[in-house]
Amino acid sequence: MRYARAHRLVGTLTGAALIAASDLVVGAWNLSMPAATGTGFTVVPFRQELPAAVAALAVASMYSTMENLERMGGMRLRCFERAHVVTAILAAAALMWTAEAATAGPGPAGAGARSALIWGCAAVVSGRSFGWRLSWVLPVSTLFPLIYYGHGHDGAARWWNWPDQPANAPVPWLLAAASTLIAAAAFRATPWRGHALRRVHWPSRLAPTGAGRNEVEASNDNG
Structure with missing residues (x-):
């Protein structure tokens, strides 16, 4: 399909799948990072950061080599784009769920899928704001506050630190719902609508x- 070739869907989603698969090898690595805690550092499992890369790369497939031509597309193309962005985010979440379920069990799998959903929505906002090739900007920008400020002085994860919250924690799911609404509004905010x-x-x-x-x-x- 011409749309798939213009958006390089096969290559982009293959790359996202490979990053998710790397969870099998590097997911259990613990990174000692500087943080605003009592000890001055925190330990971050590498698997908590992988969903950001998977989601950003999946959403980056919205970029097209025929971008200028597609701006003049009709309703059929707009339907393709809506289906594309939803599928990209869900695919990122499914990839992370599968990788985490294979390595750490169903609990971390749910948390990984939720992180991919939130970061995927952030990537949509970033792509609509700065261009789809820069869809990684907002997801990457969240890493510093999540790592440095995401834990209290006792080392416990703060309520808004969604990567470090368990899968059954309600607040991160509310954040995921809010992120979905914001991403939907951003996606609809096309230049011609403005x-x-x-x-x-x-x-x-x-x-x-x-x-x-x-x-x-x-x-x-x-x-």
């Missing part, structure tokens, strides 16, 4: 002025 809103609310700012207005008036007189 232009349409500006035309409705600030029509005078978009009206031609100066030489442009004279040209419009002249063309109306000739017509």
Whole structure:
């Protein structure tokens, strides 16, 4: 399919699958990282950070080599794009669930899938804001506060530190739901929708002025 080739779906999703599969090898590695805790450091299992890479790469498949042409696409293309971004996020979550279930059991698998969902939504917001090739910006930006500030002085994970919370913790799932709503709103905020809103609310700012207005008036007189 031409859409799949333009978005390099096979290569991108294969890369995401390989990163998820690396959980079998490096997931159990413990990283000693500086942190605002009583001891000045915290131990972060590498498996907690892998979902960010998997989700960002999966959502990056929204970038197309025919980007300029696709901007002029119709409703059918928009339907493809909506199905694409939803499938990319769900695929990232499924990949992490499978990798974690094979290595650590169902509990960490649920937490890994939830992290992929949250980071996938962050990647959608980043891609819509900065371009799909930069969909990794927001997911990577969350790593520092999660690692450095994500634990109290006693070393316990804070409520908003979703990668370090168990799968049955309710607050991270609320964060996942909120992230989904924000990502959906960001995905719908296309440039042409923004232009349409500006035309409705600030029509005078978009009206031609100066030489442009004279040209419009002249063309109306000739017509």
